[in-house]
Amino acid sequence: xxxxxxxxxxxxxxxxxxxxxxxxxxxxxxxxxxxxxxxxxxxxxxxxxxxxxxxxxxxxxxxxxxxxxxxxxxxxxxxxxxxxxxxxxxxxxxxxxxxxxx
Numbered sequence: 001x002x003x004x005x006x007x008x009x010x011x012x013x014x015x016x017x018x019x020x021x022x023x024x025x026x027x028x029x030x031x032x033x034x035x036x037x038x039x040x041x042x043x044x045x046x047x048x049x050x051x052x053x054x055x056x057x058x059x060x061x062x063x064x065x066x067x068x069x070x071x072x073x074x075x076x077x078x079x080x081x082x083x084x085x086x087x088x089x090x091x092x093x094x095x096x097x098x099x100x101x102x
Contacts, residue, residue, distance in 0.1 A: 003018045003019045003020040003021075004018070004019065004020075004022055005017070005018055006018070006019055006022050006025050006026065008025070008026060008029035008030075008033075009029075009033065010029055010032055010033045010036065011033060011036040011037070011040075011048070011051075011052075015029075017029065031059070032055070032059065035055040035058055035059055036051055036052065036055045038055075039051050039054045039055050039058065
C-alpha cells in the first residue's frame, strides 16, 4: 500500500502506518485504541494479548452486525424497487391506447 506515513498511538504505543486517506487511518486507529482501552478498563488484570484478542472479537462483532444491517437494508430497498417497477409496469399496461376506434 502506498501512501503517506501516519503516526498513530494505539494502547500506549506509537505506530507508523501508511494510508491513502489520513483521516480514515486516524479514525481506524482511534477506534481500535478506544476498544482496547474499553476492554482494559473493564478487566485491567488481563494481559495485553487477552485485551487485544477480546478487542478484536468486539470489533469483528461490530463489523458483522453492520454488514448484516447493510444487507437487510439492501434487501428492503430491492423489494421496494421491485414493487415500484411492478406498479409502473401495471400502469403502462393499463393505459388506454392512442388508437381511435371508428
